[in-house]
């Protein structure tokens with residue numbers, strides 16, 4: 001039993017900024033004099049439309065989404081996009097190329113295989129996904145309808161540090177675990193998609209950024225709700241959108257703006273991750289799992305080399321208020337997910353706890 005909030009290092013759903021939760025709580029039963037909770041509003045009401053419009057405008061402004069692109073709010077998680085991307089894009093040539101750098105990119109590729117000829121453009125499987133292939137290792141064919149990569153590998157703790165050059169092939173990225181953590185040159189992408197439950201909002205909404213010229217060429221059997229053109233034409237309101245989650249995203253975007261916007265967020269997250277990685281580099285007990293140059297600033301994977309000790313660490317840490325540090329079963333060891341809402345203090349305190357644990361387990 002904890003009287004206070006703990007530091008929750010969950011890979012997702014994960015922490016939300018405390019001030020956002022408090023504001024949502026204060027507005028829960030009567031949103032700004034409307035006499036209703038946001039949960040109770042018609043998605044077509046004036047009051048809700050103003051929440052929706054402001055959230056979308058703030059998102060576009062914060063990520064500097066150009067006019068060539070549209071932002072739509074979908075449901076079904078990033079997983080639905082594993083199918084929606086090929087269904088909407090593959091008709092151009094019937095073929096697509098995928099970089100496999102972790103489990104989610106591998107799952108995305110497997111899903112896409114139902115809709116066309118899918119080829120591996122690069123893979124980091126030979127070293128258990130501890131690194132990111134270099135540009136020179138990417139085999140992207142000119143006849144690919146698109147090239148897909150996962151910008152941050154949540155499970156393995158690696159992150160692409162460069163935007164792949166595709167020589168004209170449409171670029172698609174799953175940014176579920178690092179969207180809104182650094183500036184992105186959106187114009188370079190055909191599609192960016194991201195589930196909300198790490199850096200944006202509670203689970204339930206998936207943000208998709210689409211180059212508008214790519215929409216409307218979907219496979220004929222694409223479900224209406226998976227057609228990007230439908231989402232664009234209806235401004236994400238073809239049916240009832242995940243209203244409350246979009247409202248929460250709006251609150252998070254205001255909070256993010258107050259942190260200095262995307263540049264401010266980038267500074268904070270870089271410094272935050274460095275605290276943990278610097279300690280891992282000097283520790284004689286804990287070792288980082290990812291190759292140094294591919295380290296993710298969002299998901300920090302590490303281990304002691306002794307499975308029983310890893311288990312003890314995760315358990316002791318949870319008791320001390322640092323929860324969800326057990327690594328994904330595909331990697332083992334530990335994983336600290338330090339998304340935007342994790343305060344710097346949480347990472348500093350975790351490092352203090354790790355140092356103590358190291359002394360006790362020499």
Ligand SMILES: Cc1ncc(COP(=O)(O)O)c(C=O)c1O
Nearest residue numbers: 077078079104154174176177195
């Ligand atoms: C990079 C990445 N892609 C996709 C997913 C799947 O997301 P969802 O559960 O929203 O379908 C996750 C979930 O953790 C993820 O981290």
